[in-house]
Amino acid sequence: MADLERLGEWITGNPVIIIVAAVLLTLVSLHYAQQIESQGMTTEAFVSKDSALYQLYDHLYLENFGSDGNMILIEGDDVAGAEVLSSILRLSDHMHQVEHVLGVQSAADWIADEEYKRTGIRQIPSQERIDEILANAGTSIAHLMPDRGHTRIIIGMPTTSTLTEEQRNRLLLETENAVDYAEFPPGYGVTITGDPSFQAAIVQMMNSTNGQILALCGLLMIVALLLFFRHVRWSLLPLPVVLLGIVWTLGAMGLLHIRMGMTTFAAFPIMIGIGIDYAIQFHNRIDEELSKGKSVLQASTRTVKYVAIPVLVALTVTEAGFFSLLSSSVPSTQDFGKMCMIGLVMCYLSALFVNLTILYQSEKRLPRKKMAAAHSENGSPIGAFIESTATFCIERWKAVLALALLLALAGNYADILVPIETNSQNYIPADLPPLIDLKHMKDVYGGTDSIKFLIQADDVTDPENLKWMDEFGSYLMRSREDRTERATSIATYIKSANGGELPGDTTRAREIIASLPSSVSSAYLNGHNLAIIDVNIGNAQLNLGTEGMERLVRSYEDDLAWHTPPPGVSVRITGQPVLMTTVMDALTEGRVEMSLLGLFLIFVLLLLIYRDLIRALLPVLPMLVVIGWMGLVMYYGGLKYTPLTATLGALVLGVGSEYAILMMERFYEELENVGNPIDALKITANRIGSALVASGMAVIFGFGALIASPFNIISNFGVVTVMSVVLALVTTFTVFVVLAIRMEVQREVLENAKLEMKRAIALINNQRWRRINGN
Template identity: 50%
Template sequence: MKVLITSNGERLGRWIEGNPIVILMVAALLTVGSIHYAQTITMETETETFVDPDSRLYVEFSHLYNDRFGTQSIVVLVEGDAATSPGSLKAMERLTRQMEAVDHVLGTVSIAEMVMEVEADATGVRRVPDSQERIDEILEVLERTNPAALNAILPDRRHTIIPIDLPTYIPQESLKAVLPEARSAVAMAEFPAGADTIVTGEIALGDEIEREMNTSMGTLLMISGLLMVVALFLVFRHVSLPLLPLPVVFLGIIWTFGMMGLLQVPLTMVSMAAFPILIGLGIDYAIQFQNRIEEEFQRGGSVAMAAIETVAHTAPAVFIALIITGAGFFSLFSSSVPMVRDFGLLCLVGIIMCYISSLFVGVTIIHQMERGRNDRNVRCGLERRGKKSPIAPLIVRYVTFILCRWRIFLATALVLALVGLYADTMVPIETDMNEFIPQDLPPLSQFRHLNDIFGGEDQLNIIVQGDVIDPSTLIWMDEFGDYVARSREKVYGATSLASLVKSYNGGSIPQDRSEVAAILDRVPDHLKYQYIDGHDTAQIILEIGDAFESLGQVGIERLTNEIDKDLLWFEHPPGISVTQTGEMAVMNSVIGALTTGRMRMTFIGLVLIFFILLVIYRDLVKAVLPVLPMFIVIGWMGGVMYVSGMMYNPMTATLGALILGVGSEYGILTMERFYEEKEKTEDVMEALLTATGSIGAAIVASGLTTIFGFSALIASPFPMTSSFGTITVLSVIFALFATFTVFPVLLIRFEYWRRHEATVKVRASNLLLMPFRRLKD
């Protein structure tokens, strides 16, 4: 296969050299088409990006819970000495009346509504009393008759909330459109002095996070681009067009956007991280082609032959590196999380587009510009003077130093890798989503302030199907909720359809089904929404506070398993089925899949790379060589994460595939150049030093450009992005270090071993044939 790839390289080089206009016209058409299709890309944040739509988990969550009971709330927090004053309650009434007229709002709950209900029962007039004494008297009645409902929105007399409930099945745009309406309604409600208001909740926090992401990512990408320019000027200035790799790779990124739109690959919070990776890999492809063509120019051949030789020798090597890189990303397809698979697909498409851009457009531009410059030099009688890279001699000296002390370096690298692989199993997993966003973000502080007062809002949801308004079913729901709240320490409370019926029937459940139906007819629709759908589906809500902070992913999984056992033990009435689902079940499953599956993805990637190299080269040594350094780098990174106290998150969980994708190509390109030089000399050491000196400058330029670009991400205000940037930079640094430390040692030792084995075989063959030769003589 390697021979086939190489044999076609020269023909492709002659075609590229002879058809510049065709190539540039096709590139222009691809760019126009990509811009068109890029406009069709959709941003996905729905459940489908976390859970496979064909899975049982998704079906239960989407159809049993989300479509029937799922709600999100905009929360208005009212605090201060006047939180329960007549003026505040009247402002709450104005606020709720205005918000209940807004599209998609299911309803609101406030102490004003509860006070007016009691006042209406007592006086026949539904209004907020003008007297503070009367309000305090009503609140004392509610504390005796309905303490759970009151404490949920009024834990003390200085703090209360007004939840504005919306269904989760409506589009995100519709959810966010209600937010300015809520802020406007709060302002128009005119709360009195001494009653401060804050509009908070998950919707308000999410809106601010998205705004902050858009602002910070634009700034970070601009800084990243500037740092890449600096890196290219520092380490790639020996070529005539040191900044050319940047527009070439950005052209590949534009084509990638177009392919995303054409293939309908959505953009998710994980797949957004693919673009820095693609810029790093695409820069490498462009630099390798440009470095080789400059090297050919310096040898004094014609411009045309320089382009042909570059494509003939570099295109196959880079293509093999692309295949191996793709194998690393292909391992992400083993994930059960759709957005991780989309990330892998996006990376695969992106590296192909960047390779095509570098090979056809990059080589064509350099060839045409050099041909024009060469023609001018011929007319003026000038000779082209190439510049040598100042880095190459330093790399040769460094590699020579390592090879002279190879035993201690190799032993140290292996020991650190094995220790790191063990330490990686003890690296903790960050499961608190609030830790992924800027900690000084005002809406986050407000959201945490809300949770400090009212507790977290995480829930476990149990869907009950059957004749849910039958008294026996309601009694079972009531008793099961009480049992779980008493027996499970981390379940702080349970509410259900039974709780709702009891609150409207003096604290008891009727014995007749028709009485239950009559009671439910009196309950406002927005209060019933969370507890009953039709007459055959109901919900039990188990309150578990801020679960990810208090329990973590493992603790939540253990609790849900215990609840499943309780559902089996606490036998439900005949004809009733129960299912545990909800947002917490989905997020817990997703975080577990994102983080605990990382070792499997890494192992699959390593095995794929090994077998692909074996097929390409049909040589066990060449198949093993690029895999071993990346295995060592993965171990080093695990050790660094453990020692530094870093944690895995949904972005850094792809670390293994990232290292395989970015680092393996350095080894492939070095190995390819080594065997190319080995064909010219019998001295293996000379071939290795020539190869590292020639291609090393390009690899360092590519690596440093990637490092400089990703360094900007470390300054991100988002801890998840900053952590991803830090880990990416460290991974590239370690991959570069291994390429010039571990890889040369392995390469030369395997080659010496191969020669020794060949010599032994020849000697053994001669010894076996010696008697026959004597007989012949």
């Protein structure tokens, strides 16, 4: 404690050093914050790059075949007209020259290539010749022109992970310029859509709304502090103090190259909510000490002495709760945990050093009037209410514990029934124009979900291997016709170009492959030893859900086992639906393990810190109750688990443990002063209750801003967080106080029993000694 008093004296005696250090750290943070990149709903946000599944997807599929297909949808009376096709060809030829474009597919390219084979001139021919080419093409270009009213241009782009945000935006802008350059005839609708445009729109919308949400969060927190923390001077000071910690966190985010996505953005209100409690605790205690008539220096040093360690313990335990998120296999969940851990440390440093420095200097320069220093023994009205609530629960402790246990058990059962949101498109606003365009394109062409069969062999162009690919694709279409909309491979195009038959020798097969457009051959063949079968499954991810997708993937694995490839040929299944199914499994199965890991870490930490079983159990047991209660909230609130709400257990651990530990620390401080557990708890509830309520209400009001987010994933997370904080406060002032009293009563009973046992043993030994001496 003497060291803490010296720390308090150092803080009060070195304001210039602290402020200069804070300013320098802020400037450095602002510099690195500008390097933060945005991240949309990409695969990398949900699947670990270290996993074997992703390695297969990334190194074998993406590196050799992977590309993002941006689409340009053209609609009108006759998209096969010469004028429209000429515009499409102009657009396609222009995009072929654009940097980072991997290839362009369109009906106009197909027609121009066919005309080149005949005349040596690559151009759009007469209408009669166009109709002839289309008639001979059969179904070869159905994926580009399903009817005369619709056609599309597929622009191959590198995957999002291989392009910087600036490169991707420049490429999308060039696509928009190319549409203007193409000069489509009047009366034809031209829509740019596809995953790259869709992801860019999400990032743009996030960037435009995140600032608004954070501003609303700050405004609502101001209201909360004015309502629930008005019994102290400078009641709004905790907010700029915690925002300073957030600025430092942004700097760390840029320095460590952590991207800003939906999950990492949602971490900031959590850091603000928990971090503001650190500032409030220091602020509330210094105000309490000053109200008792202590000098500014005494009040500051006593605040550091009695608050710094309890808040540090709360911080350490909260870090353990969020540390459990690092065990998740979902990268976005790991980033969420990292940001919370970094941010809370920054908020603590800001609250301890900057906050106390400002309070000390302010009180020193603007001392309180003597009348203002008078302090009521009853504390604030909120403190008095918390005290009466605690007294009520202590008197009816059996009913309180029974009800808490019953609801927790019911909640744990209900949690099993909570569904998981498997479609990432439901995380965003349904009226987002790019989403509407994407859905319209899917209505015309069918769903774009696809599973890839990666084929490796010494020579995949061997006629036997081509025959197997063709037969396996046909087999899937027959056996899984309810889910398989199309199965396409290089064999499909070779067969179509050879009059409906596969060639009987490798030389002829390679001649046909050489005659195919490079955009076609490169999409299904890499060299002569790697190929894919692209199985289109429509909108299966949306229609089937997680369990249905798992069954579908297993059925394809069974089909592969039944219809085995030729000797020497290796076939493996991959694709985004396979990856996302794994993600949803991780969210379903991993969240329970993460919560249990967090609870275990917290218990072990508290046991090491206090070396007291009761003190280690006291904060943990109420959190078990809250986690159970939240199961009821999720189920009856109609909420679903997402990559954000899957962090619910860690969130409860973080918020709940902080409130419980701060209550417990003050309880034992007062118990040492008064000796009676009930009196100590009443004083604790009165003195610290108002500060915890102010902190909790600031969090609740702040997280209320998340509910206003246009992104459903963030809005639902706001609801879940608000309810978590409400229940954490309720259990702290009800279940915790009961457990604290009952455990201390049991401790006293055990200590008395031990004392009686020692007395009895001493008495027996004394009598035995007398008998021995008497003999």
